[in-house]
Each structure stands twice: as structure tokens, then as C-alpha cells.
Amino acid sequence: MTDLETTTDVRWDLSDLYDSIDDPRIEAVFTALQTRSEAFQAKYKGKIDSADLTAATLGEALREYEAIDVEATKPAAYASLLFSTDTSNAAYGAFMQKMREKGTALSLPTMFFSLELAAAPDDVVTPLLSTPEVSPYKHFVLDTRLHREHMLSETEERLLEETANTGARAWDRLFDEITANAVFKLDGEEMTQPQVLSKLYVADRETRRKAAAAFTEGLQANSRSTGFIFNTLMQDKNVRDRLRKYTYPEQSRHLANELSKETVDLVVDTVYRNYPVVARYYHVKREILGLDTLTHYDRYAPLFQADETLSFEEAHRLILDAFGEFSPIMRERAAEFFDKNWIDAAPAKGKQGGAYCSSVTPDLHPYVFMNYLGKMKDVMTLAHELGHGVHGSLARAQTLLNFYGTLPLAELASTFGEMLVFDKVVAQASIKDKLALYAEKIEGTFATIPRQTAMYRFEKAIHNHRRTQGELTLEDFGNYWHTEIQAMFGDSITMGDEHRLWWSYIGHFTGSPFYVYAYSFGELLALALYRKSQTEGAAFAAKYLDMLSAGGSLTPQDLVAKVGVNLDDPDFWQGGFEVLGGMVARFEELWAEYQAA
Numbered sequence: 001m002t003d004l005e006t007t008t009d010v011r012w013d014l015s016d017l018y019d020s021i022d023d024p025r026i027e028a029v030f031t032a033l034q035t036r037s038e039a040f041q042a043k044y045k046g047k048i049d050s051a052d053l054t055a056a057t058l059g060e061a062l063r064e065y066e067a068i069d070v071e072a073t074k075p076a077a078y079a080s081l082l083f084s085t086d087t088s089n090a091a092y093g094a095f096m097q098k099m100r101e102k103g104t105a106l107s108l109p110t111m112f113f114s115l116e117l118a119a120a121p122d123d124v125v126t127p128l129l130s131t132p133e134v135s136p137y138k139h140f141v142l143d144t145r146l147h148r149e150h151m152l153s154e155t156e157e158r159l160l161e162e163t164a165n166t167g168a169r170a171w172d173r174l175f176d177e178i179t180a181n182a183v184f185k186l187d188g189e190e191m192t193q194p195q196v197l198s199k200l201y202v203a204d205r206e207t208r209r210k211a212a213a214a215f216t217e218g219l220q221a222n223s224r225s226t227g228f229i230f231n232t233l234m235q236d237k238n239v240r241d242r243l244r245k246y247t248y249p250e251q252s253r254h255l256a257n258e259l260s261k262e263t264v265d266l267v268v269d270t271v272y273r274n275y276p277v278v279a280r281y282y283h284v285k286r287e288i289l290g291l292d293t294l295t296h297y298d299r300y301a302p303l304f305q306a307d308e309t310l311s312f313e314e315a316h317r318l319i320l321d322a323f324g325e326f327s328p329i330m331r332e333r334a335a336e337f338f339d340k341n342w343i344d345a346a347p348a349k350g351k352q353g354g355a356y357c358s359s360v361t362p363d364l365h366p367y368v369f370m371n372y373l374g375k376m377k378d379v380m381t382l383a384h385e386l387g388h389g390v391h392g393s394l395a396r397a398q399t400l401l402n403f404y405g406t407l408p409l410a411e412l413a414s415t416f417g418e419m420l421v422f423d424k425v426v427a428q429a430s431i432k433d434k435l436a437l438y439a440e441k442i443e444g445t446f447a448t449i450p451r452q453t454a455m456y457r458f459e460k461a462i463h464n465h466r467r468t469q470g471e472l473t474l475e476d477f478g479n480y481w482h483t484e485i486q487a488m489f490g491d492s493i494t495m496g497d498e499h500r501l502w503w504s505y506i507g508h509f510t511g512s513p514f515y516v517y518a519y520s521f522g523e524l525l526a527l528a529l530y531r532k533s534q535t536e537g538a539a540f541a542a543k544y545l546d547m548l549s550a551g552g553s554l555t556p557q558d559l560v561a562k563v564g565v566n567l568d569d570p571d572f573w574q575g576g577f578e579v580l581g582g583m584v585a586r587f588e589e590l591w592a593e594y595q596a597a
């Protein structure tokens with residue numbers, strides 16, 4: 001198929017939120033909510049952190065706080081969704097900034113609530129958690145109180161919130177605009193980031209080499225700006241962490257994910273210890289490609305000359321069939337995204353790279369964002385985001401304060417969705433196609449587990465450098481990046497100097513520090529759970545969907561207990577690598593069969 005046939009014009013319909021940036025309902029929402037927020041403050045301030053707090057008062061306050069938050073979330077979500085489709089649109093950028101500023105103003109009157117809820121005496125709050133009025137919010141209350149020692153005074157919290165829009169959030173927005181609008185020139189043609197990166201997956205090695213060089217050149221043009229943004233945001237985080245009494249850079253992320261440092265370290269150390277499986281695979285791939293050495297632009301080279309493509313409609317059918325074989329409910333929830341235009345998949349200049357699923361609020365529905373270019377990896381990306389989408393759709397059974405799960409468990413659902421589609425495709429493929437499919441799946445898994453762990457280790461290194469030695473030079477960034485990424489590949493791939501700048505386009509580093517380990521966590525968890533699903537059959541599907549439907553109403557430990565998992569069990573995490581090792585072994589077997597045929 002041609003690029004024209006495999007790309008798509010599918011765009012989402014955001015009218016469930018608002019009609020346009022000029023929709024008068026947006027201003028009306030803020031006006032009404034400002035009055036409502038101020039009334040909330042007048043009614044409850046000073047009554048939550050009080051020895052006289054009752055279940056009736058706390059329950060009523062929680063429901064009103066939640067109701068305000070539901071409506072306040074929508075304008076900001078709408079602005080963010082719009083901006084990601086065209087970051088070059090100045091009106092969208094200005095609108096997003098306006099929504100952030102209005103959101104900040106709206107949050108100030110209610111800011112006291114979480115502070116008082118965290119500070120209230122244990123002997124007052126604990127008995128209330130089992131009452132009918134408060135028990136539906138038990139997890140939210142306990143999670144809020146976990147942060148108590150890191151909260152500041154109300155005056156300080158208000159100041160940090162008001163300055164964030166012209167501080168960290170502004171720098172992060174600038175980074176998004178720079179990277180989304182970067183131009184990459186390949187053979188005289190100007191390309192977007194997704195377009196030039198897609199050339200790293202073509203069969204012709206010279207095209208891959210030139211695409212990698214073009215990508216590096218495009219990154220180089222903005223490297224002084226991106227380096228400065230990274231340094232600024234790392235120092236901003238350093239200051240905020242110091243004020244909040246976090247003792248190490250990633251501590252706030254662990255707390256937000258409701259995971260202990262010990263649990264995260266267990267997962268990261270397990271991944272690091274299993275890096276050799278990466279080299280094992282790439283040594284075989286080098287043999288198949290017939291190359292003396294592999295470079296960074298050979299990582300995703302297809303095994304054979306044929307470059308498989310699927311139209312968006314074919315991907316649509318394939319994913320729904322795969323989801324449906326696991327659970328009719330899962331298929332039904334995913335089908336809504338196609339039927340009701342909840343997906344934006346059309347590539348476009350100025351469109352943000354990458355992919356995401358935004359769940360917005362439980363009274364609405366999630367939206368999926370990606371750039372579909374017809375490759376199998378795009379099919380898997382769509383399956384990944386629809387896994388998130390099904391999770392968000394099922395979690396609508398919860399109210400907002402129990403809606404959002406932590407990041408590592410969010411990645412579980414997306415990876416599980418990918419696995420369902422992979423097995424569907426590979427079951428009907430020839431040996432040659434199975435080889436190619438296994439290669440794509442293994443490489444995708446490597447990108448999610450060991451590579452994200454390497455990125456997490458990179459983040460730890462640069463944040464620690466910024467705090468102990470000051471600003472990093474581009475060379476410093478490149479050295480840390482090269483060390484961690486090369487360690488993942490061992491002696492199987494030579495990561496050249498050109499690759500030393502490829503840290504500088506990754507938005508998670510600026511927008512969500514230490515987010516990346518959630519991918520490693522979620523993918524390993526999904527691999528191990530997928531094995532359970534194959535042995536337990538339909539009974540597992542029911543438990544799995546029940547876990548997703550719980551949203552964020554339980555801790556990660558309690559959520560996965562629904563499917564019989566203990567997050568602190570080293571054997572469980574190693575079991576995920578046994579699945580991955582089994583995939584590599586199957587790949588080796590297929591290569592032997594192919595040679596013998």
C-alpha cells in the first residue's frame with residue numbers, strides 16, 4: 001500500500017466537551033464554579049482539620065469538592081486535546097494558557113481542603129473512614145494523608161500554584177512547541193518528527209542512516225534551547241522538592257504512584273539484571289540481516305524486504321476481533337472509540353508526536369490520540385492506547401476522586417491490549433511473517449521495559465548531577481544518555497555519537513519527571529498477567545475487567561490482589577522476564593525453521 005492508503009483522515013469529535021474555543025459555555029462554567037468554590041471555602045474552611053469533624057460534614061464536603069473538580073477538569077482537558085492536534089496554532093496555545101490560568105484561579109479557594117484533610121488528627125479521621133458517608137472515598141482520603149509531610153502552608157501552596165503557569169508549565173509548553181514544530185530534512189523533503197522517525201523502520205539501510213542523521217541534525221538545531229529547558233525544569237523541581245522535604249528526586253513520583261522505593265527498586269533492578277536478553281536477541285537479528293555490526297539506526301530494521309502495512313480500517317477490525325476473543329465487554333468498549341469518533345489518528349504538520357489516551361472525567365469518556373502511518377507498530381500503538389481507553393471506559397463506574405489509577409497500573413491495561421492483538425496476528429501468519437512479527441513485538445517490549453528503565457536511570461543521573469554539580473552541558477547529557485542506553489544493548493549494538501542527542505525530544509522528561517518507569521512496571525506486570533490469563537481462561541477475564549473497573553479506588557497492591565498478584569514478590573517480576581525470554585527463544589526457533597525450510 002502507498003502512504004496515502006495507509007495513513008488516515010480519522011479525527012476526533014470533541015463536541016462532547018465544547019463546540020470551539022469560543023463556546024460561551026466555557027466562560028459560564030468558570031463563572032459558576034468560581035462562585036461555587038468560594039461558597040465551598042466559606043462553608044468548610046476550618047471545619048475539616050477539627051476535633052469536631054463529623055462523617056456528615058466530611059462526606060458532604062468530599063462530594064461537593066468532587067463535583068466542582070469534575071466541571072473544572074473539562075475546559076483544561078479540552079484545551080490540551082486541541083493543542084496537541086496543532087501546536088503551531090497560536091490561538092490554541094493562547095487558549096490553553098488561558099484555561100490554565102483560569103484553572104489556577106479556580107483552584108485557590110478549594111486548596112485548603114486537601115491541606116486540612118491531610119492535617120486532621122488520626123484519631124478523628126480514622127473512625128470516619130468506615131462510615132457510609134465517607135467509606136466510598138476511603139482510598140482518596142488515605143492517599144491525600146500520605147502526602148501530609150510534604151505539603152506546605154496554604155499561602156505557600158497558593159503561591160506555587162499561581163507561579164506555575166509562568167514557570168514550569170510554561171517551559172514544558174515551550175518544549176512541546178519546539179519539538180512538535182521541528183523540521184527534519186531528508187533528501188530535500190521537510191518532515192515532521194513522526195515522519196522522519198518512521199524511516200528508521202524501512203528495509204533500506206541507507207535510508208535509515210540518512211533518516212537518523214536528519215533526525216540528529218534537526219535535534220541539534222534546537223539543542224541549546226532544549227538543554228536550557230531541561231536544566232531549568234530540573235532546578236525548578238529541585239527547589240520544589242527541597243521546599244516539600246523530598247529527600248531524593250524520584251520520591252514524589254513514587255508517592256504519587258503509591259509505590260514504595262523498595263518496590264520500584266526491585267522492579268528496576270530486575271530489569272537491569274536481565275539486560276542480557278536484549279543482546280541475545282540482537283545478535284540473532286544481526287545474523288538475519290547479514291550485517292557485521294548493528295548501529296542505532298539498525299535497531300528497528302525489518303527482517304525482510306517486505307514492509308507490511310495496514311490501513312486504519314484493517315487495524316480497526318483486527319483490534320476489535322482480538323479484544324472480542326478475550327472478552328465481549330472489552331470489544332464493546334473499544335468499538336465505541338471508532339463508532340463515536342473518540343480517536344484522532346491523522347498525521348499533520350504541527351501535530352504533537354507520540355500517542356496518549358486522555359480519560360477526562362467519568363461522566364464523559366476517554367479520547368485516543370496518535371499518528372497513524374500504517375506500520376505494524378502503529379497498529380500496536382493503537383491497540384496500546386485502546387487498552388488505556390477500555391480501562392478508562394470501565395473505570396467510569398467510579399466517581400472522579402476514585403477514577404484515575406496510578407501510572408504503573410495504567411500501563412498494565414495498555415500493554416495487555418497489545419498482547420491480545422499480537423497473539424491474534426501471529427496465530428495466522430506464515431513462518432516468515434511470524435519472524436517479522438516476533439521481531440516487532442520483542443523490539444517493542446524492549447522499548448517499553450529495558451529502554452524505559454535505562455531512561456529512568458538516565459533521569460536519576462541528570463537530576464543528581466543538576467543538584468550536586470550545577471547545570472549540565474549538552475556533552476554531560478549525551479554522556480549520561482550514552483552510558484545508560486549502551487548498557488541496555490551490551491555488545492550487540494554500537495550506539496554512535498550521533499545518538500547522544502536523542503534524549504532531547506522525549507517529552508516525559510520535561511512534563512512528567514520519572515514517569516518512564518511506569519512503562520517498565522506496567523509491561524512486566526502485563527506479561528506475567530497475560531501468562532495467567534492463558535492458564536485461567538474466561539475466569540481470568542472477569543477478574544481482570546473487575547480490576548480495571550475499580551479505577552483508582554484502591555491502592556496498587558489491593559488492585560492487583562484481585563488477580564492474585566503480590567507486587568513485592570521477586571519471583572513474580574522475574575516471571576515477566578521468563579515470558580520475554582520465551583519470546584526470544586521462540587524467535588530463535590523460528591529463525592532455525594526458516595533456514596531449514
